Amino acid sequence: xxxxxxxxxxxxxxxxxxxxxxxxxxxxxxxxxxxxxxxxxxxxxxxxxxxxxxxxxxxxxxxxxxxxxxxxxxxxxxxxxxxxxxxxxxxxxxxxxxxxxxxxxxxxxxxxxxxxxxxxxxxxxxxxxxxxxxxxxxxxxxxxxxxxxxxxxxxxxxxxxxxxxxxxxxxxxxxxxxxxxxxxxxxxxxxxxxxxxxxxxxxxxxxxxxxxxxxxxxxxxxxxxxx
Numbered sequence: 374x375x376x377x378x379x380x381x382x383x384x385x386x387x388x389x390x391x392x393x394x395x396x397x398x399x400x401x402x403x404x405x406x407x408x409x410x411x412x413x414x415x416x417x418x419x420x421x422x423x424x425x426x427x428x429x430x431x432x433x434x435x436x437x438x439x440x441x442x443x444x445x446x447x448x449x450x451x452x453x454x455x456x457x458x459x460x461x462x463x464x465x466x467x468x469x470x471x472x473x474x475x476x477x478x479x480x481x482x483x484x485x486x487x488x489x490x491x492x493x494x495x496x497x498x499x500x501x502x503x504x505x506x507x508x509x510x511x512x513x514x515x516x517x518x519x520x521x522x523x524x525x526x527x528x529x530x531x532x533x534x535x536x537x538x539x540x541x542x543x544x545x546x547x548x549x550x551x552x553x554x555x556x557x558x559x560x561x562x563x564x565x566x567x568x569x570x571x572x573x574x575x576x577x578x579x580x581x582x583x584x585x586x587x588x589x590x591x592x593x594x595x596x597x598x599x600x
Contacts, residue, residue, distance in 0.1 A: 379543035386548035398455035422549030470586030487512035526559035
């Protein structure tokens, strides 16, 4: 029996340019909920790809704020509500190359495509619908399904298991350092796209690209057969 390979996509910063919307929603939240002005997009960098709570705490740490679990819960709820409101008013298209690479893999009998994101199901579904990703036809794992967030490999291990794949036969597409670390810890190969972080922060990935337009099925298979 021939080997079946997996292509696993993160969502935020990989499928669509959500990081700008995440930052805008979070900056508005900090001002409205905590009266904290002057929060910048760069303040969230340490929380990229690690889920909403880590994202909020990253900026809080930068500004010397110590938030209780209850405050973080309220903050992440308001942040998500604001994100969904912004997205409803201004839908996001998929990044160039994303849908094409998905469809190229889905057309192959030896590939399965999955979605694995630290984001909640409600938030990630809104992004996937906006970007016109046929996620209902794929294995789909969210932060709502796992106990441990990135850089823990649980998210990608679960995605591979649900898709019936060995993690070592999967390529994960990521945009954040913790996502790259999680993919590698899972035993998968990782392609990092520089949508959210510079190449030096993604250096552990097996391949680094500026756009998924630069990635072909041949690139994926070359990574996977080089064990």
